[in-house]
Amino acid sequence: MKQNKLIGLGVATMAAFLLLSVNTAEAARTDMVDVSNHNGYMNVSDWTGMRDKYGVKSMVTKISEGTFYKDYTAANNIATAKQAGIYQNGYHFARYKTAAQAESEANYAATLAKQDGLPNNAVLVTDVEAAEQQYTPLTTNDYNNFIFMSTVQKYGYRTDIYTSGSWMNNIMTVKPGTGWIASYPYVVGDKQWYTGNHAWQFSSTQNFAGTTAVGNFDVSQLNDDFYTGGQNTKPVNPVTPPVTNNNQVANQDYAQTGTFTANTTVNVRSGVANNAPIVATYAPGQSLNYNHIYIVNGVVKGRYTSYSGQTRYASMGYIPGGSFGKRSAVSNSRTYTVRYGDSFWSIANRLGINMNSLAAKNGKTINSIIYPNQQLMY
Structure with missing residues (x-):
């Protein structure tokens, strides 16, 4: 209660915690x-x-x-x-x-x-x-x-x-x-x-x-x-609230990489702002490889490159609050599935990497033939 602090109660400062570590302990719920x-x-x-x-x-x-x-x-x-x-x-x-x-x-x-x-x-x-x-x-x-x-x-x-x-x-x-x-x-x-x-x-x-x-x-x-009054008191999967600020920027950012697997429907936005247009969603069980972490007004965003070569931002959870899925480390070698019409130039451009390095990592040159459904490491 705000007006009178409890007599005889040692009021301690709560330690702040960050939801960026994969194995962060679950804090008490704000029910x-x-x-x-x-x-x-x-x-x-x-x-x-x-x-x-x-x-x-x-x-x-x-x-x-x-x-x-x-x-x-x-x-x-x-x-x-x-x-x-x-x-x-x-x-x-x-x-x-x-x-x-x-x-x-x-x-x-x-x-x-x-x-x-x-x-x-x-x-x-x-x-x-x-x-x-x-x-x-x-x-x-x-x-x-x-x-x-x-x-x-x-x-x-x-x-x-x-x-x-x-x-x-x-x-x-x-x-x-x-x-x-x-x-x-x-x-x-x-x-x-x-x-x-x-x-x-x-x-x-x-x-x-x-x-x-x-x-x-x-x-x-x-x-x-x-x-x-009988309502469910179990933790809920929060949804993204409406935001009125059209000029949001990241409050914090971290050079982290990893794999995120959703456990609820996750919104993907075209920009880092919480009110940027939603361009896709990830369903429970689907995964993405993120290459950077941003925190915008308490919302954790994972940046990744889409198959179409666009930079996207997936909502991964809240600080403090809860996670929308599981995060784990990703290996240095990621894979790309070749699609019809792809070339080393188009793939490298889509992924934001050097095409010669891409070819060399797969034991090829930029003039080598690649085939649909072939897996390339990058």
């Missing part, structure tokens, strides 16, 4: 994002970018705090998430120390949630991380949380507890199979924490590069469908 006034008014394009590029499928927006604060961005953020097809939830920052205060805060939060348009059956979470609970006995916190949650349920909402890993079953009880737990490792890598709970919040500094969403966000991995 759910929580937002508040600190993130401002979210647009539909913010949510669709998160959805399409990072697999976000659920959101939690701050509704209220105590009985004195209403988050002014909640109604907008619920509405825009709904338009983008993102499942909507809300949270209340708890200040209660007694059962009476818990009931009052629950009525306050649920009433505002209704006003803000939070749909029935959404989750309205109690965010329990304040000093009021830190110095209250565990049994009292448990009872107060019970009162809050049972009161909220009367409004047609499902409920859950958000707290830190260091507070869970220490400051309050979080039953197995419930709870949204925050704990930020130094390096996420392939760690899988709190898999016995509904959700694990693993970072408060996620940046959604390549989308219209600006700033750092709290992100969580979902371990079941509690926060998606």
Whole structure:
């Protein structure tokens, strides 16, 4: 949660990672994002970018705090998430120390949630991380949380507890199979924490590069469908989002070569920009040999030369995010299948190499006869 960093929680800086290595460990998934006034008014394009590029499928927006604060961005953020097809939830920052205060805060939060348009059956979470609970006995916190949650349920909402890993079953009880737990490792890598709970919040500094969403966000991995109302929580193959910038250039580039084998339909563009015209696609299982890597607003592009001799750029994945296929090293000797009407001159021109070197590598001269379907190394 943005407003109050979890008390007693050692917040660590997440290590950045690059999807250029073939065997990069899979990081925790960005299944759910929580937002508040600190993130401002979210647009539909913010949510669709998160959805399409990072697999976000659920959101939690701050509704209220105590009985004195209403988050002014909640109604907008619920509405825009709904338009983008993102499942909507809300949270209340708890200040209660007694059962009476818990009931009052629950009525306050649920009433505002209704006003803000939070749909029935959404989750309205109690965010329990304040000093009021830190110095209250565990049994009292448990009872107060019970009162809050049972009161909220009367409004047609499902409920859950958000707290830190260091507070869970220490400051309050979080039953197995419930709870949204925050704990930020130094390096996420392939760690899988709190898999016995509904959700694990693993970072408060996620940046959604390549989308219209600006700033750092709290992100969580979902371990079941509690926060998606039954929607599938497995990782999805993202699709390329619309881009409005017509003058994109590569943010980074790498002199790498290799073979890329698609595991989903991959767009091929005539230029390196994300909005360059799509001129071809690769189906799952099809491969290409790339001769350079570019990163354009978080999209990884593999450059290659087409059979027609044109330079093409295939979308290979996102940073951070996911890969659209498998990448592996390619041998120095690649092969070209001769087509009817080919000559050493036309092939060399198509591949962007010297025709004398091409012929010599195959034990021939440029005057040698070549035949359709013959394999030439280059």
